[in-house]
Amino acid sequence: MTTTSKGLEKAPIPPRSSQSRLVGSVSRIRELGLFIVLILIVAIVSIQVPRFLSPSNIEQILLSIAILAIVAVGETLVVLTRNVDLSVGSMVGLTAFFVANLFKQQPGTNLVLAILLGCAVGLVLGAINGLIVTVGRVPAIIVTLGTLYVYRGLDFVIAGGSQVSASDVPDSFLNLATARIGLFGVGVPALIIFAAAIALIFAYLLHSTRSGRQLYAIGSNPEAARLVGIRSDLLVFGTFMLSGLLCGFAGVLWGARFATVDATAATGLELQVVAAVVVGGVNIFGGSGTIIGAMLGAIVLGTIDDALNLLKLSQFWLQAIDGAAILVAVTLDSFITRWLQRTLVVRRQR
Template identity: 40%
Template sequence: MKVLKNREALLGLAILVTMGVIALRFPAFIRPGNLANVFNDTAPLMILAVGQMMVILTKCIDLSVAANLALTGMVAALMNGAGVPLPMVLLTVLAMGAALGAVNGLLIWKVGIPSIVVTLGTMTIFRGVIFLMTAGKWVNAHEMTDGFKALPRTILLGLPVMSWVAVGVILIFAVVLGRTALGRSFFAVGGNPHAAVYAGIDVGRTQFMAFVFSGMLAGLTGYLWVARYAVAYVDIAGGFELDVVAACVIGGIAIAGGAGSIWGAILGALFLGVIKNALPVVGISPFWQMAISGSAIILAVVFNAAQSRPKGRIILREANQ
């Protein structure tokens, strides 16, 4: 029964059960090589889920992550086509992603606009900027250098570099959230903003930092996405922000802020990754993925509400004591 009360254990069990059911009909699905491919396919979602988790912890939401990814990915592709060295491209997308996140954070912190309104607006603006930069044209594989495309796909100790980048991001931010004052501030701001102020925490600045981290990770993912799939265009990763939010909510990150764990967010992303990769195997149209993600969000919110609902007090028993 303890497993049913622990979100991470329950998610891990759900992932294992799902893979077991699929393996009954398609044993090749659980071969190590295929599982490594599933993990690698889910790597962008895991990276973005880490950033989104920090934002949600502070009672905000970032709906612009996929558009940030698309814009930074396009900039990376254009810089590569102009002959800019790869290290400079990587530094640029990290800085640019962080700057785009900072725009969101500043509008929320200094202007007081709700995060959902700000990020809905910047989501559209970012994709509009891509169109203005390219006039709607694509950057295709033949316009990218071999080194630019090869880095995320290079195999290191049995896994592509993109998978190792995801592992590195997870470990780094697990330390940030669990071992630093800033990480504890994310939880404090989301859990009780008023108490956080009395504790000397600047709520607006903390939310700003969460958006900077989210934007920086979106910028990193922008390069990884474009380099791996060898294409950049206006609508790249369209709708991917839903999957990112779904991964967090399924992983037990409280949409009201202040509660959750990075491991829950990662397991939520892996759950969606397994489902996404399993759909073609079992003959279900990939177009159902959006419906499944939306349903999973609703079920997860219901589950979270049921778990967090305070138990009623037995007044008569207390009166008799």
Template identity: 35%
Template sequence: MTVYEIPSTPKTLLHRIVQFRMPVVLALLIVMVTVLTDGSFAKPANLVNVARQISFEALIAFGMTLVIVTGGIDLSVGSLVALTGVAAALVMRATLDTPPAVCISAGLMAGCGVGALFGTTSGIIVTRFSIPPFIVTLAAMLIARGFAFIVCNGQPVYELPKDLIYLGRGFVLESAIGRVLPVPVLLLLLGFAGFHILLSRTVMGRRVIAVGSNEEAARLAGIPVRRTKLLVYMITGGLCGIVGLLQDAKLMAGDPKVGEMWELNVIAAVVVGGTSLFGGRGTIAGTLIGALIIGVLNNSLNLLHVEHFWQKVVLGLVILLAALLDAALRRLGRR
């Protein structure tokens, strides 16, 4: 047999830039806003603040990344945060006389349970009846939002265990290391590690990628396509339950109005992070960077006292710019 000598592709600087394009964009952005704000952006207290601000939506974005990599979409996440938050709050109010750990655990289970139930239902409808996930989760979004108001009669639930506030506003080891690591940020880091390993290093993650990359090929290779899809919606729903409880803890109330527009912010973070809406391509690290880009922007626009309405315009333009840059750099890298 002939042995073919294949030259190795030279790794030029350009290729490296293309490979790490999103971190490069983030770094440039950070340098830019640091200069523009005369360094007040880079103050430790502000950086901790940015991390805390993005933590809720970024956590959901990790689940959303899985959904989008399978080629799906979940529009119900914002409403689910509201519904699961209210559900958790109601359960906690009902169990106020038990020890705080029990009470909060009960709330968490209620929130996750409701979220996972909604996610699973959406997943079943998507897989069994072949209805586009856009429509199914759009319906779920309306239904969940409606129920969020119905179960609490439209009134936020205030009577919550006092210790809950630690989850929303506390810091890890505050007495030892100071106000460095907010609890939600710790959860964000744990979530990042868990979902990163799940997508890149487990059989389940490989199935997610395969289904989104070529569903028919995946089916013919023996991948349980339906089960895989169902699972990603279930996981994302459950994740909404966790965030719903964190939201309760932050506000010390179960409020049916929270989470408006979150679905779009979350999808924006995923897409800015380089995940393809057509499925099959995406990483959790990219999503974290996408969430950071949006978070840094929001924060610096505030620091720069940009008017609220203009903030939206700038954010929209930046998302567009990031997508254009991503596409241009990827084309360069292919040449």
């Protein structure tokens, strides 16, 4: 994948084509390594539990990570610019309750209108994050750590201790999660199709558009990106808005999938999302990684979760695994970043 923008090619700085190829090769190696890990996990668990590879169980794994994958797409865009969004779980939870409660309070609400309103709520929440980061010049980790609690607190205020159950929402809303769409003669759950479509669309945009390449340039070298005229603040603001938008849509799907929604919905989702992104090879220091890698990271974590269930192991292990995965991935990213810097310096000297 190309990781430089057209603007950088015109800049009075050393050529970056060599760096692009090197970073791309490292990303592909990391994704290949993660795929091998996934194969090993599947092989080991399937020996212990033969039904692990059954079509129904594979479908269940993909369903369990569909919403996570949608949120991870937005998180990937943010992380590529050397930022992070820790408020994604709170945005999903707030949107989920807002939309479900809307159906409860206004039974005749049109489904499409409710989906659009949910996406709009997420968009506004993401825009608030983006404005504070780009205009206020506050580090993203501080901003989104704060809004994680602010948005969750707002959710509790709106909910007021109440919850929305399946009987309070229309069947058309619940069908968003339960419907199947015919694909190649097989009924594929709509949730899986939504996640796959969003991942493919954004993967294409990152790879093939000028703005997508500029996101990599911002993450690789923010100062150089500004010097060559890339509108860094606008693009960073845009990534937070897109993250919020995708969280809004994910919140709608969360409400449809779990039916019973209260103020605690999606609590802790941010840890899983960050884990999926960094495990999938998206460098936490920005500038490298792919949407496909993040999706692979989500699948690996979902597979581990399912394996723990089938092996009847404590689910508390999952949180430990997520935390350990983040530590390992960030440490590896730090090592790779330093190695790339040394390698590029040596090449330029030659």
